[in-house]
Amino acid sequence: MRSEEEILNLIINIAKEDERIRAVYISGSRTNSKVKKDIYQDYDIGYVVTETKSFLEDKNWISVFGDIAIVQEPDLVDVSFGIKRDFKSSYTWLMLFKDGSRIDLGIETKEKMLNEYSKERLNMPLLDKDDCLPKTSPPTDEDYWVKRPTELQFKGCCNEFWWCLNNVGKGIARDELPYAMWMFNVVVRDMLIKMLEWYIGINTNFSVSAGKKGKYFKNYLPNKFYEMYSRTYSDSNYNNLWESVFEACELFRDITLIVSKHFGYNYNQSEDINMMEYLRKCKSQ
Incomplete structure (x- = not known):
C-alpha cells in the first residue's frame, strides 16, 4: 500500500499540473487529531475546479490516481433513484485501489466551494493557486x-x-x-x-x-x-x-x-x- 506521503504528493502534483484545478483541500479522519491513524483511512479530497464538464466527458481521467479496483459515483447513483443532482457544480468519485488505498474525490466549482467550505470544520488546505479557499481555524471535530x-x-x-x-x-x-x-x-x-x-x-x-x-x-x-x-x-x-x-x-x-x-x-x-x-x-x- 502506498504511504500517506505518496498519496498526498500525487493528489497535489496532479492538481499543480492541471490548470482546471485551482485549489485542493483534505477533510475527514485524516485531519482529525483525535482519530488514531491506520491503513484503512480514506483520503477525503476536494478539488476546486473552473468547470466540471470536461472532467465528466472523459471519466477515465481518474486513472491517474492509480490502479482502481472498484469505483462508485454516488451522484450518479442518486440520479438513478430519482434524486436530483447538479453535475455542473459538483461531482464525486469514491475510488478503492488495488493496493488497498482509497480516495474519495469531489470536484466542485469555486461558487459551490465558497458556499460549503466553512460549514465543515475538518477541512484543511493542501494547495491554493488563487488564494480562494476561505481562511478557517485549525481542523476540529467539535461539530460531531x-x-x-x-x-x-x-x-x-x-x-x-x-x-x-x-x-x-x-x-x-x-x-x-x-x-x-x-x-x-x-x-x-x-x-x-x-x-x-x-x-x-x-x-x-x-x-x-x-x-x-x-x-x-x-x-x-x-x-x-x-x-x-x-x-x-x-x-x-x-x-x-x-x-x-x-x-x-x-x-x-x-x-x-x-x-x-x-x-x-x-x-x-x-x-x-x-x-x-x-x-x-x-x-x-
Whole structure:
C-alpha cells in the first residue's frame, strides 16, 4: 500500500499540473487529531475546479490516481433513484485501489466551494493557486461531538425505543425475519445508540464524538456496557435474536436511568414494564 506521503504528493502534483484545478483541500479522519491513524483511512479530497464538464466527458481521467479496483459515483447513483443532482457544480468519485488505498474525490466549482467550505470544520488546505479557499481555524471535530439532549429529545428516544419493539416482537412471532431484523437493527438500535451517546457525553463533558453509528463505543464505554452492547447483535436464529432483544432492553434501561438522573428528566417506566410484558407474550406464543 502506498504511504500517506505518496498519496498526498500525487493528489497535489496532479492538481499543480492541471490548470482546471485551482485549489485542493483534505477533510475527514485524516485531519482529525483525535482519530488514531491506520491503513484503512480514506483520503477525503476536494478539488476546486473552473468547470466540471470536461472532467465528466472523459471519466477515465481518474486513472491517474492509480490502479482502481472498484469505483462508485454516488451522484450518479442518486440520479438513478430519482434524486436530483447538479453535475455542473459538483461531482464525486469514491475510488478503492488495488493496493488497498482509497480516495474519495469531489470536484466542485469555486461558487459551490465558497458556499460549503466553512460549514465543515475538518477541512484543511493542501494547495491554493488563487488564494480562494476561505481562511478557517485549525481542523476540529467539535461539530460531531455528542450534544446534550433536551427533555423532549430524551422522552422521544425512550418512546421510540420501547414502542418499536412491538414490531420486533410481532415480526418474530410471524416468522418475518427480514422485517424483525430491520426494525431491531435499524429503528430500535438507532435509539439505543443515541442513549449510549448521551451517556458517553455525560462522562466526557460532551467533548468527544462517539463516531458514526457508535464506532468508537469501545473507546468510551465501560467494559460491562460494551460487552452488553456487543450481545445485542444476533444471527438469524430466533432464540438468539430474542436473547439479543432482551439484552438491548436491559442495557437501554440501565443507561437511561443514569441519563435521566443526571439531567433530572422523568423516565416513563410504564412504557418499559408494559412492553417487556408484551415481548414475553410474543416469545411464549
